[in-house]
Amino acid sequence: MDNLTLFIIIPLLTIFGILFCRDHKQVKIVSAIGMSLQLINAGILITMFLLQRAAGNTDMMLFVKDVVWYPSLNIHYFVGVDGISVAMIGLTSIVIFAGIFASWEVKDLSKEFFISLIFLSSGVFGFFISLDLFTLFLFYEVAVIPMYLLIGIWGTGPRHYSAMKLTLMLMGGSALILVGLLGLYFHSNPSGGPLTFSIPAISLVHIPPDVQRFFFPFLFVGFGVLGALFPFHTWSPDGHASAPTAVSMLHAGVLMKLGGYGCFRVAVFLLPDAAHQLAWIFIILTTISVIYGAFGAIWQKDLKYINAYSSVSHCGLVLFAILMFNKTAMNGAILQMISHGIMTALFFALIGMIYGRTHTRYINEMGGLMKVMPFLAVCYVIAGLASLGLPGFSGFVAEMTIFVGAFQHNDVFHRVVTVIAVSSIVVTAVYILRVVGMLLLGRIKNDHYLEITDAKWYEKLSTGVLIFSITAIGLAPLWLSELINNGLGPIIDRLLVVAH
Amino acid sequence: MLIMRHELLLVIITVILLLVEIFLPDNRKHTIILPSILLFFIVTVLGFIPGPTGELFGGMYATTPLILTMKNILNLGVLIIFIQSVNWLKKIENKGKIGEYYLILLSTLIGMDYMISSGDFLMFYLGLELATIPLATLAAWERFKEKSAEAGVKLIFTSALSSGILLYGISMIYGTTGSVYFREVMGAFNATPLQVLAFIFFFAGMAFKIAIVPFHLWIADVYEGSPINITSYLSVISKGAAVFILMIILYTVFYKIALLWRDVLYVTSILTMTIGNLFAIRQRNIKRFLAFSSIAQAGFILLGLIGQSQLGMTTVIYFVLVYIFSNLGAFGVAGIISNVTGKESIDDYDGLYRTNPLLSLTMMLALFSLAGIPPVAGFFGKFFLFTAAAQKGLYLLVIIGVLNTIISLYYYLLVVKAMFLNTSDQPIAYFRSDAYSRIGLLMCVAGIVIIGFASPVYEFILSLSHGLY
């Protein structure tokens, strides 16, 4: 068994194990063990990857495994990783690990809950290791569909509506992706040989620009829906608000990254001409996302809505950076995905924990929580500071890389939109501090809150892992940045060839 | 003789069962169930044994490995239906009619086999009628229910009208080409106005069977009125057989006017998908709901037909296979619930998961397969259908198709929502379904889960589909 396939096998085995559990406690333990193994596996993968690179292996993809699946359609089970996927796998395993512990108190149908959650994660892992568009698409949908049950059954508020909306919009996105994938497939071999879904193979092909122009919007918007591209982001606030804690974490933390990764790996990488020609439209949209999400967040009163809009803003930055087509900005995009993934997972974990104690998510009903639950409050402040891009946390690294990268363009358009995007950091500060101020500081508004207890061990573990991650990246970003750069090489080369 | 072995085997067991039925004393009529299933199981297994292929009766009957596969697929479906029906047949009101049920189903199956294997329009017509008329009696099965009688009337009258129109089309084909043999018609068919008329009339007749808009209106009422096992038979086997033969005829007889029928299918598939979906959204009766969903599915199948190629052809057969398993899974669950509780409304499914988790899971898998959600087989089927359509460059159609999958996902999720998300004061209480139902559902689930991942299934069908188009 190769290392990459293990990323799909481990969740499936875990699910299998959960099926045989007798009670709630066993389920949790099995899930925790499974996801710890996954985390270890990710650690091993990253180490092995770095060792391989250090040993001078310069292949674009490492640990490649290629098994023919549908010979007639040339569909393969084709997996492999470059620096970017490795980083994303690391992110996913961290978030799912923390997610398991954040949902330690799910009692109702806990078996089903953990099965769905882990199944979802297997889809995400599969997505990140896939090099074949078919399996990529398959895993993409596998990752999306459990959301319906997860939100619908274990959610809060208007969960039925939100779950339906989220699922339909995301599946709408995947429908567009499907069109784009078919377009790619049927133009994957202009010289008339066998068609292919293989990403590396298609990346060697030059698809006629007019064809590219037709399919690029499908792919970009399709993935963009999941990446919360304006104006297709409205599933996000409702979905996040209704989702249970771990689902919000995983969704905002990882699933939304599928969008960015897809835009990057499929839309931009495989259709570079169109990407260059049509970038301006999407740059405008993403710039709107960035600012609009931030302003949208200021007004909200529900913690999850605030965070959801903040995610729109931050994920907008990811897509924005991808469209900048230079190594620095794209590196920043990946960094931002990872950073935002962990950060927002942390946020949602904390919101879940706070909600579990106060039974409200409205910031104007809370206040002074710092006094009664210092651990969680400090974590929240840290998450907030990370979110507003404070140095020492990962957000700063990512945002600065994006801004510097985006600003390197030689034309006014790119620079102006960069400056607009940069200005989001102020708005971010406004809403983060507003929340921190209203939620944690000040006087306690409700006497019931005096009885609140601070974090339990599993909550500390969950948040601790995430905080450790953002701080580790924030303090020593170079290795991650180099890791990503490593994977960016071929992609940038392809884009540059087109540009000239 | 071995060339016709599917039909002959069926005829043999039909006769055997008929004799047994006749000589069984009245109070022991129900003992025919197990022998029927076993006999049919043997037939199904025998069908998979490779054997000679070729033509009989001067070309009136023809079979190829591909056609054999189609028949095997139908056999599989019927086997599952047989197993799933046991529970229902054992009910008191069906006392004394059990044998009839098997006999009628078997005879319609014989009709379908002949229809698929037909080499001329006469054989085709006979097969078609044999596959249709008995079904009306099945639809009107429940003598004491008005709905059932209504279903029977609607089925027999509309089918008679459609076969009238189809015959009119065939007569025109005969008139303009001078033959009813496929081989000869093929050579002589052009797009003269009369022939276009003939083709459209012929197509309307087939479209009736497959339930293509605007020839679909009977389907919802008939599905709703019939007993649920009959509905599942109508929706998968009858429809599947019609799709097979339509495909064969389009690809062979009418290949010269492929550009024309592709346009016809283009228009009707858009209509079918969209109208089917729009009606399905607002249904609360599970059978009616599945009826409209099956209309929409027919629209998707047309996508594969349009992608007139080896890929398209394989995909259509593959999709029908997947569709049989998925739809039978859904109908199976609905049938069990209906038999045990008499409830057929989706609203009654509220909170089903809490009381009957396995049934709900099966239903969910089946619906996801119908909706085309991975990792179940429906995803592969839908994906390949779209691939087939995209192969011809019909991206607009693909776009409309994928948008329709979203609508369809919506209403499939509505059922999932009822079962998993909603809570109810009076949920359907827990019950143990009997062994037959379980086996039936297990076969469906196995099919739904395995077929997609097992690429050899697809590749096998593909390997057979050379040279037909």
Add this chain to the structure above:
Amino acid sequence: MFEGVPLTWFLIVATIMFFIGIYGFLVRKNLITILMSLELILNSVNINFVAFNKLLYPQHMEGMFFTVFVIAVAAAEASVAIAIIINIYRRLINIDVERIDEMKY
């Protein structure tokens, strides 16, 4: 017997019958009458077949055979239909087609 009668005449008759059948099917309210209209449709088809066979392609008997089978099938169809109509009559004491609309929308 029909020497000199052109094919067109047969076809015209058949077409008229066909549409009369259709018309009857669409407007008559009695199920039995509708069944009769169906027979008209089928018979128009039979005329077509026979005429084509006799006048255009006399060398084979395909049209004739077809006609024979259509008649036989029509009989079977009618018998099933009438059986169901009787059943309807038992339930509704009526065979008005417009009353059969319990299931709709």
Add this chain to the structure above:
Amino acid sequence: MINFSYTVFIVLIPLIFFVLLGFFGNKFKPLVSGIIGTSGLFISFLLSCYTAYQYFFVVPKIAGAFPKLIAYNTVWLRFTDTLHIDLGVLLDPISVMMLIVITTVSFMVHLYSIGYMKGEKGYERFFSFLSLFTFSMLGLVIATNIFQMYIFWELVGVSSYLLIGFYYEKDSAVAASKKAFIVTRFADLGFLIGILILSITTKTFDFISLTDPKGPALQQGSSILFLGLSTMTWSMIFVFMGGAGKSAMFPLHIWLPDAMEGPTPVSALIHAATMVVAGVYLVARMFPIFVISAPAALTVVAYVGAFTSLFAAVIACTQYDIKRVLAYSTMSQIGYMMLALGVSGYGGHEGLGYMASMFHLFTHAFFKALLFLCAGAIIHAVHTNYMTEMGGLRKHLPITHLTFLIACFAIAGIPPFAGFFSKDEILAAAFENNKLLWAVEYAVAGITAFYMFRLYYRIFWGKEQHYSHPPHEAPLVMTIPLMLLAVGAILAGLVPFQNLVTSDSLPFENHIELGIAIPSILIALLGIGIATIFYRKETNLPQKITRTLGSFYTAAYHKFYFDELYLFITKKILFDRVSTPVAWFDRHIVDGMMNGVSYVTNSVSGRIKGFQSGQLQQYAWVFVSGAIALALAFIYLWTL
């Protein structure tokens, strides 16, 4: 060559103590954590002194100038081959000077806080934050590149935020901390844009290459134009915006008075001596670029500095909260420093303003920290911030009184106290370059003396108030820092800055010009005199004056309504006019669009249900007409 790599520890020690106290602080007794924090700073302080000694007196000069030494450098994040963020230690005269200033003041404040914060909740938190701040500030001054500076710039911002909001249960403190952070963040946006512009024009972040006379920044000069100004000018204006925000320059000054909500030692450390001068330090750091490539930006610096100093001085005269008076006086003094930089040239005596600015920064740190700590001691004694509730405290607080008086003389510019020397240099530099600005500063010098002594007299003289309990002198741990700083406030002016810290690191000859010095002493004395007349005894003269000034006084009292203006912009414009509509738009238009799609689908589904009427004949009708329509359409399309 001397190995300076130990300087890393000057920065790292506070960080280590921050982590230590932050994680394990609650395990110690409060006093212990205070002592731990203080001792950490003491080590840093000693190391800085040693560094300063070595740097100024041991390291050989290169061509007569103090060298720029990179004591340590490591790549932290790489953007492109040339653009990368390094973390390192740059030693040059100003950074070494700043090390001294920061560690000294910080050490004093730590020591003072042991007494001042006694009994407060969150004692260890306070010390860990203080350590964090010190770490950030030290990191800022030793930055080897502008991005490192930006990193620590943000970090000092956040530690300031944390410390202002230290009393997090007090709403006003929370609001003040938020305001401080957001306003400076807004300014930092400018800083960041400035950095971005630099990144494309010079392709480097490194200070040494940036300020290298042969480097791209200076060579490029004003070649690329945008909206009439060169890109370097734009860049420097934006960078200065960052500096202005941190240093509370008009119009980004509004956060500083509110920041006084923080504990007084914090005000002394952050909002008087160190962080607020970061803007000055930034401009000084980039000075060669300002002078050579962006003179227009330097002019902006000068005028903003001058205006702020006047503006703040006027407001300071009207305030009653003693910490706010000091806050405005800080703004005013920083305005001086900015102005001095703004009027300065490069090299030799031309660079007098630069030297003066740094000199003033140095001396100001001592006396302003002293003032704040004294204020802290006073507040500690009487539990109020308002001078109206004070009076006659000189008998109760002798040490505080004396040290406060020294500081007042220092800030008023009376020789031989420290402020005189540095202020005199500034006035001299202004006089040489721009008479208008000189005039303004000259007036401000008088106003400064006036409001400082107004403060002094209202606190220590005048009628004694009824205190809830008799005020008593602060404990020794608090008074020792006062006395030490008082010594600094007296002696700091004697440091020969022209030999140590100059624009081109070359010493130059400088002596006090009596023509500038004497008038400025006179106006200071005048200010003191007026204050003495007004406030030494209770009189009604001030009321008369305020009545005469009327609306001007009211406006000054209300800080010229800048808070209201900002509130209007943020609350009314951004929140009500931008954010609320955005949220509405999102809910109703964008989301409505998506819901609309589903609504339309559903309603279409409802509309067309009539087709499925249940009528057999209608089905047949659709069937037949469908077939015929298809037939006709395709016959038409295909054969005609």
